[in-house]
Amino acid sequence: MTRSEENYLKTIFHLGGGDSKSITTNAIAEQMETKPSSVTDMAKKLSEKGLVDYVRYQGVSLTEVGVKTALSIIRKHRLWEVFLVKKLDFTWDxxxxxxxxxxxxxxxxxxDKLDELLDFPKYDPHGxxxxxxxxxxxxxxxxxxxxxxxxxxxxxxxxxxxxxPFLKFLDKNKIALGNTIKVLDKEDFDNSLRIQMEGKEMRISHQIAANLYVKKND
Amino acid sequence: MTRSEENYLKTIFHLGGGDSKSITTNAIAEQMETKPSSVTDMAKKLSEKGLVDYVRYQGVSLTEVGVKTALSIIRKHRLWEVFLVKKLDFTWDxxxxxxxxxxxxxxxxxxDKLDELLDFPKYDPHGxxxxxxxxxxxxxxxxxxxxxxxxxxxxxxxxxxxxxPFLKFLDKNKIALGNTIKVLDKEDFDNSLRIQMEGKEMRISHQIAANLYVKKND
DNA sequence: ATCTATTTTTAGCTTTGTCTAAATTTAATT
DNA sequence: AATTAAATTTAGACAAAGCTAAAAATAGAT
Structure with a gap:
């Protein structure tokens, strides 16, 4: 497994190629800031290795082994992120x-030991x-x-x-994971929201609201 | 700085090329388990970049910048070693x-943060x-x-x-950093030593003794 | 001082991962 | 169904880092 192969698998997974959905070489190229022709080359290589299913002109999807491999890389990425924030005082951005x-x-x-050191976290700093x-x-x-x-x-x-930029915006506006947010009102005109958070009221744009996950509790 | 360039600098430093001593391509190749011809190629490249002084047929030595770079890599290597032992329960081997x-x-x-987390250690697990x-x-x-x-x-x-193998041998014989060792006797025949360590007496070969550093205190 | 033996370099080839430009296939539109 | 536009692949090239085999330089021994 080269570094490059790992990056391709991860990208394909993030684009949805884990659900046997075909991802186009173009989409992968755009995501990875590389050229479609390079993606084609790698698609063949990964296909040879049994990590993706590749049909010419149709795109790629991850095999079972490919999914497993992608997940192990994502696992490592997220555990390291937790380490950086929890142990080395990095900010989430x-x-x-x-x-x-x-x-x-x-x-x-x-x-394995890192996981243990961090007390087996379930979520990374971005949730x-x-x-x-x-x-x-x-x-x-x-x-x-x-x-x-x-x-x-x-x-x-x-x-x-x-x-x-988004993470810094959230920091600046004291919006953090764990905060309780209540939707007070929605503005038809621009879809902005009036919310109440930690006692304070504020207005946020639709674009912000569309990038925040909440777990409803009422 | 590619990974490969970094490895060359580190090796040259370890072979003594930091003291403006010329290191031969052969010595570097042997150390790195590669071929002399490959070393020549890299010597030219590092010379271009101002990291080593290279004279054809004479060998290479590190420039000031080269030494600084090598030291920063060695610093990282050793700090990570401390991290692995102190925080993740790795053994020194x-x-x-x-x-x-x-x-x-x-x-x-x-x-920098890793250094801080580890409380600014002065020595790595091998001393x-x-x-x-x-x-x-x-x-x-x-x-x-x-x-x-x-x-x-x-x-x-x-x-x-x-x-x-050497580290495992030391573990097996309960020889650890921090132990106080007294030389009781030396055997002329094979240069082996009789030593006293932590209350016990034992005999060790010259080869063992020639690979253990001690700080004299009498 | 000359001749070997050894060391070192050069030249040319390989692989990995990338690129550009040209060719091909698919998809969309009439 | 034919044509065109867009997406995708192929072919050929390049840089990095390595290798082998041949050539060149050095050093040691006579």
Whole structure:
């Protein structure tokens, strides 16, 4: 497993190729900021190795082994993210880049012991679930804040967009995972929301609400 | 800085190329288990980049920048080794391989914070000094156990050979860093030593004694 | 000082992962 | 059903890092 192969598997998984859905070379190329022709080359290679099913001109999807491999990389990525935040005081907008490197370190013992050190966390700093050693996901019934009705409330449990600018915006506005948010009102005109959070009232745009996951509790 | 370039710098440093001593391509090739011709190629490349001084047929030595770079990699390697032992319960014979991977992770913040988490350790699990952030070494006046006179004693502070078999041998014989060792007698015939360690008497071969560093205290 | 034996370099080839440009296939539209 | 636009693949090239085999330089021995 080269680093590059691992990155392809991870990307294909994130684009939905784990559910035997075909992902186009174009989509993969765009996501990875590379060229479709390079993706084609790698598709053949991964197909040879039995990690993806590849049909010319149709795209790729992960095989069972491919899914398992992708999950193990995602597991490593997210565990390292937790480590960086919990043990080394990184902020949630700083962890991704470093975890992209750390996820490729090869040592089963390392990752098992890291998991133990962190007390077997279930979610990473962005609220994304950490697959277990045997590749299981803990699903959670979460909804986008933009999709829950007026007067209902929930706990903020994750972000959909985990780009640095969005995360910094959330920090600046004191929106953090764990906060309870209540939808007071929605504005028809621009779909913005009036919310109550930790005692304070504020207005957020639809774009923000559409990137925050909440777990409803009423 | 590619991974490969970093490995070359580290090797050259370990072979003494930091003291403007010329290291032959052959020596480097042997150490790295590669071919002399490959070393020549890399020597040119590193020379281009100003990291080594290279004279055809004479060998390479590190420039000032080269030394600084090598030390920063060695610093990372040794800090990760401490992390693995102190935080993840690795044994001292397991850490090298994983640290070889971790040393190439690029993030200044990561290594600074790791240093802090570990409480700014001065030595790695094998007793090798950890360079400071600004590339200083803490020297220690240590001697090989094989070189101290009869009836003197010292604390075991490091190993010269840190191969897995040697480290496992030491574990098996309860020889650990921190132990106080007294030389009771030397055998002329095979240069083996009779020593007293932590109350017990034992005999060790010259080869063992020549790979243990002690700090004399009488 | 010359001649070997050894060391080191050069030249040319291989693999991995990428790219560009051209060719091909698919899909959409009339 | 034919044509065109878009997506995808192929072919050929390149850089990095390595290798082998041949050539060149050095060092040691006479």
């Amino acid at each position: 700083e962890v991704h880049e470093v975890a992209e490197q750390l996820e490729h370190i090869k040592s089963e013992k390392l990752i 994304d679930p950490i697959p277990t050693k045997d590749g299981k996901f803990q699903e959670r019934d979460e909804k986008l804040l933009s999709e829950i009705p007026i007067n209902s409330q929930g706990v903020c449990v994750g972000v959909k967009d985990s780009s640095v | 397991e850490v090298h391989e994983v640290a070889e991977q971790l040393e190439h992770i690029k993030s200044e913040k990561l290594i 090798d000094p950890i360079p400071t952030k600004d590339g200083k070494f803490q020297e220690r006046d240590e001697k090989l156990l094989s070189e101290i006179p009869i009836n003197s004693q010292g604390v075991c502070v490091g190993v010269k050979d840190s191969s897995v």
